[in-house]
Amino acid sequence: MLLAVAAIAVGVALLIWGADRFVDGAASVAKNLRVPPMVIGLTIVSLGTSLPEMIVSAMAALDGNRDLGIGNVLGSNIANIGLVLGITALVIPLTVKSMTLRREMPVMFMVTLLAFALMADGALSRGDGIILIIGLVLLLAWITMLGLRDRDDPLVAEFTDSIPDQMSMGMSLLWFVVGLALLIISSRMVVWGAVEIAHLLGVSDLIIGLTIVAIGTSLPELVASLVSALKGEADLAIGNVIGSNMFNLLAVLAMPALIHPGAFAPEALMRDFPIMIGFTIALFVVSFALKKSGGVINRFEGGLLTAGFAGYLILLYFQSAA
Template sequence: MLYPIIALIIGFIILVWSADRFVIGAAASAKNFGMSPMLIGLTVVSFGTSAPEILVSAMAATTGAGGLAVGNALGSNIANIGLVLGITALIAPLPVKSKVLKQEVPLLLAITLLAGGVLYDLYLGGFDAILLLLSLIGCLFLFARFQRSASDDEIADEEEELPDLSTGKAIFWLLFGLTLLAGSSRLLVWGATEIASAMGISELIIGLTIVAIGTSLPELAASVASALKGHTDIALGNIVGSNIFNIAAVMAVPGFLAPVTLESVVLWRDYGVTFGLTALLAIFALLQRPPKINRAEGGLLVIAYAAYLGLLYNMSV
């Protein structure tokens, strides 16, 4: 089992580094072609930090590991809120001040509800994937509308976060990062499935834990860096935007490539925790006065994530 473990570790390292290069190249390319900073943050950066999940799900689906693909999508959303957002809030409390985020968070809640409807029959097929893809198109349309209604101050807040590269360099990093993402994702999926087979652990559990945490590392790095710089809206917006992409794009992948039948535990345990943490995020971000996610709430999110991992462990032994 040594080679799969080495493949898993190397795959994670290359995945995180190439995701960063991909985000830089994509954001700089979009900027050079005239997209506004806020729209780039809502679309390109969020998609970029979700690229590892999308590629891992594609590789898993095409190699017959559909359970790993679905587990990766749900597990990444759970890790993004419970682990990434929780740790970020512990480092730097997150006030919710952007009008855009107050529109994005309800949108994430709506997309999460749609995911519940898609998973209700415990089958993820082509029709479900089309519904998810249509929801992604709708989200992109709403993102553009949110951006047009944002104030100049909100747009200026994100200006310095965008990389300044020539178009040639930006496109090079975009394509090079995407190529490495594809290769490292294939390596990671192979290592994870081999370890799961050797240890008698289901692909779903591997996808919900090891792969989900690994593919959430770009979000963790981006959110913590943004929070430390005082850009709390970017830190929270990265998580919210990435989770929307995880459901609408990542979970659609196995439906298009290799439809999968799921166990009932996916609905009540994994989707249930996904929805519960998303609802908790909405309460923290929108219903408090002033809206914020402070250190106490960040600690609560981390504890909730630890409890979820404990539940997975108890159910797998």
């Protein structure tokens, strides 16, 4: 048990550091190629925070643990809203101004409904995986178009500040490769440790994916959102979560579908997906609903999101113990 816990702890730490190096390298390569900061932020930086989930789900699928990967997707999306934004808003209220985020929110609902429709039959096929990847490509094309068009959006300055300082192309490529290697190695450690703990505690791979793995792989979003909020970049903090959740449902959910297709635990569809939708609606309500010029996610609302996440963990505990 101690070895498995250590593998997860070290693996998650390396995942976070490796993801940072990978994103820094990729963003610097794009910057050297004169890609606009808004495009870099909406694509590379946002996708980068989902890399831990993507690599972990891919490795789990390669090991035949489909439910671990699916649990990682749903649990991470719930944690991103309930834990990440909840804690961030408790630390400092988040003022929402970006019109880009207002446009992304309906798209996130569409992506959520697409994922639900593909999972509704209780299985993920390779055809479902291909549809998700097509959706990912279309999403990247759409947000790239937004980035090229909305040059006056408040996110532009925030993304510019978040992109690392200029590095040479050689150094950028080096960090890109080093980060990718660390992601692969550390994800293997996390998956092995998670499966060992699941077997030792007698709980399902789905539960471990929804809890330990999901919270661990959501740490990059928590760090990124806290740092952004403390810098006064609230739109970037919320944008990280919205972007990450969309990429999780498209890129990360595609991993088990493409690598190890088949039926998954019914609880994922009957219990966890509806709860994820509930948290998504809650994000919309506290961020945008009835707030024509943007809004503020205050500490009370942050507390409600965090309490909701704690309640979800308690629900999982009692159901797994039953």
